[in-house]
Amino acid sequence: MVGQEQIAPVTVVDDLQISDLRAALAAGWRDFRTYPIFGLFFAAIYVSAGIFLYVALFNWGAAAWLIPAAAGFPLLAPFTAVGLYEVSRRREAGLPMSWRAVLGALRGHGDDQIINMGVILFVAFGFWLMVAHGIFAVFLAESGLGSESLELFQTRAGILMLLVGGAVGALMALGFYAITVVSLPMLVDREVDFLTAIIVSLGTVRSNSFVILIWAVWIAISLFIAMVPMFLGLLVVLPVLGHATWHLYRRTVL
Template structure:
């Protein structure tokens, strides 16, 4: 009896993943990403703007509800969902690269992937990761606040010795979690936009790319973290430009990494 292979179960050939990424490839990706943004700014500004508005609304609700203790971990973890938000930007870059027509329907329709719900499955993983980060961050803050006693709920607590220790510990844990999450999504989400593979295959390819080009991909992670941090300082407004820049650039880095 013959069987028909499911294309979603077909693993990516290892030879497709390059192991010779260089720092120059990162600057080339940023340059190409900026050209994409400049050529079709309406998509990047709209997607980045929606991301900013969502962050501001959630921050405002947390503040007025007196949940100031969740503001810092929420702000720190908010970039975790950025790779999923950037799916439409990957599709815009792909279409511009291939010379295909661009429209809001095609850009937003990228969330459907190849009609197989693989990107939506990745979306679930992304939001579960964000929720897990919030749980971990809340647990860390609860431990330190319990030690500090009354007054630990105020923002002034962050300037105390205990508050600074909480930020250091929480930041260290967050950095490890963020890099693991970055390793999982940096290649997988662009791949799911580009190819009819399963999210498991895409995640494996993403981890292999980071492992095979660890130094360069670590530098790329640092560039992303620094740019996002700087963009978030002026009330998140810098993300209107930085998010689409990084989204388009990530597409071009993905294309370089997988030849």
């Protein structure tokens, strides 16, 4: 079938276009404008966690850890967006909207599949911090500075650390993005196990690699810019991206 590929129990299109990303963003913006209270609620949790992390690292004299922590923070964004997928799903289906239904999306379809994906993401975040700690240890020793000093990033060792850490972090982020870009919306939408959802997500990336990579870059840039003003930009960016991801999933998985 032209433009489609059978993957696991579903059919995935292989003809995504850049115009589909624009359409998904427009639909995501409409969802956010229609039900902003849900988007602001979930984004506020994420922003509060980011601000707490920022304050805590400075108080603990570990300011240099802010960069790797902030770099790994987006790994948790897909799980934070589960409620947003449910909002978009219910709006699309014309179902009544309620806090009970939206918050209940984390339970999935009476199973632990979404929770299992959440565990994977939190483990991924912890693993990234371990890797970042190893990279820090190597370059901190060379620089002679401690993690409490932001001057580290002005040294040769600090710049090299950012380059190496950025490359390693980007590869890890891309890998986890590939397994979540479709899987979490799918778990909200359908009664499938998380391994099947991951297989479909990977198949989606393989079948539409260029467009999906553009989407990944757009998400990364948007989240980075949104985190600069004390994470406050995420109050709008995170909900819009979350809703948009749902619509991209609906365009991709049949």
